[in-house]
Each structure stands twice: as structure tokens, then as C-alpha cells.
Amino acid sequence: MPEVSVGLVVTHGRNSAAFTIAGGQSGTTIQKGGADSKATLEAPFDIVLQIVGMSLSLEDAMAAKRAQVSGSAALIRRAPWIKRSLEYAEGIKPKPKPKPKARRKK
Secondary structure, eight states: OOSEEEEEEEEETTEEEEEEEEEETTEEEEEESOOOOSEEEEEEHHHHHHHHTTSSOHHHHHHTTSOEEEEOHHHHHHSHHHHHHHHHHTTOOOOOOOOOOOOOOO
């Protein structure tokens, strides 16, 4: 069972695509189609990329009226890909991935 499940509507011009994003400790899944969610983020494609790429915070995108949240904004902030960008913006470094062990030459 995922820790959080949110809707995402990506717009591009007059077109849009709906997704359901569910995630938790075991990873994140993205499915096409907007299932009934308690929270949905709607934003243009370029804004979604900036949020995910951590060059724009969710709050800044909403303040600039480039992203809209319907339902629980707190739930959107708990989504794994948003949570990482919030941690980055607040100066909390994500846990580094373990480095692979070097092989010894024989």
C-alpha cells in the first residue's frame, strides 16, 4: 500500500494528460489516468519539470499562478517527488545513494 497517492494533470497548450502517482519507501509508480485522488496538482509541462528538477518550488509555482492544487496541498507536499524538492529548497540534503564497492585487481 503506498504512503501517498496524488493526481497530476500536465497541461501543454490546449492538451492535457492525467496521471496518478503513488509512492512510499518501496518506490514510486506513475499510472496514466487520474484516479480519484484526495489531492491533484495541475501545471504546464515545463513547470512540472522545474518542480521535479528542483529548480522551482511548489510554493513559488503556486504563488506565480503557474500551478494549481485542488484538494489537500499537504498531501501534494508528501508526494515523494515533491517532498525531495521541498527538502532541497529547505537545505535538507537527501540521503546519498551508496557507492558501489570497488573491485580489486587480481
